[in-house]
Amino acid sequence: MSDGARQNVEQQVTLLLDLLQRGDASAAKQLLPLVYEELRARAGRLMSAERKDHTLQRTALVHEAYLRLVKPGVDFESRLHFFNAAALAMRRILLDHADAKRAEKRGGGAAEICLDDVDAPDNDSNEEPKLDVIALDEALRELETRSPRQHQVVMLRFFACLKDAEIAELLGVSEKTVRRDWATAKLWLHAEMNKE
Numbered sequence: 001m002s003d004g005a006r007q008n009v010e011q012q013v014t015l016l017l018d019l020l021q022r023g024d025a026s027a028a029k030q031l032l033p034l035v036y037e038e039l040r041a042r043a044g045r046l047m048s049a050e051r052k053d054h055t056l057q058r059t060a061l062v063h064e065a066y067l068r069l070v071k072p073g074v075d076f077e078s079r080l081h082f083f084n085a086a087a088l089a090m091r092r093i094l095l096d097h098a099d100a101k102r103a104e105k106r107g108g109g110a111a112e113i114c115l116d117d118v119d120a121p122d123n124d125s126n127e128e129p130k131l132d133v134i135a136l137d138e139a140l141r142e143l144e145t146r147s148p149r150q151h152q153v154v155m156l157r158f159f160a161c162l163k164d165a166e167i168a169e170l171l172g173v174s175e176k177t178v179r180r181d182w183a184t185a186k187l188w189l190h191a192e193m194n195k196e
Helices: 003-021 026-047 058-069 079-104 133-146 148-159 164-171 175-193
Strands: none
Touching (some): 003 026, 026 079, 026 148, 133 148, 133 175, 148 164
């Protein structure tokens, strides 16, 4: 997609989010085609950090997150707010799913944590991901109180699967700041999630 076309889509998304906030139910139908493929790609990257036998599929994750997000009267202040909300919705859905599975097994033991899985996973890897989304959620809650910007960087990079340049644009900071926040947050999350 050319820069001009991308900018046009971004403007349409912003306009439709504004219409949605004003209660225009048809805006949700117009918004879906503009964001669906992007959300589906991001959900696919996010789901690749899950077990290979995960029962939740990326299409279901996108649809459920979208339904939670776009209701007439919902207030999105910006594209950043929308992507944060999408990231939070996907995170909540994955946590609910993990909680349900864990409850089925009656606590069935926590998975080993490997923070490399928090970075965009490599689909060619034969290793099973070892990310405990519940431990990650607890660590992210703590990170949000310690450093709200680092928390946003993690949410936008991991859950919304945005690239550094996109995150920098949305947060109004340099790409260097995004990379530094990501590296710092990743180290802190690793230590927090692997505490005894």
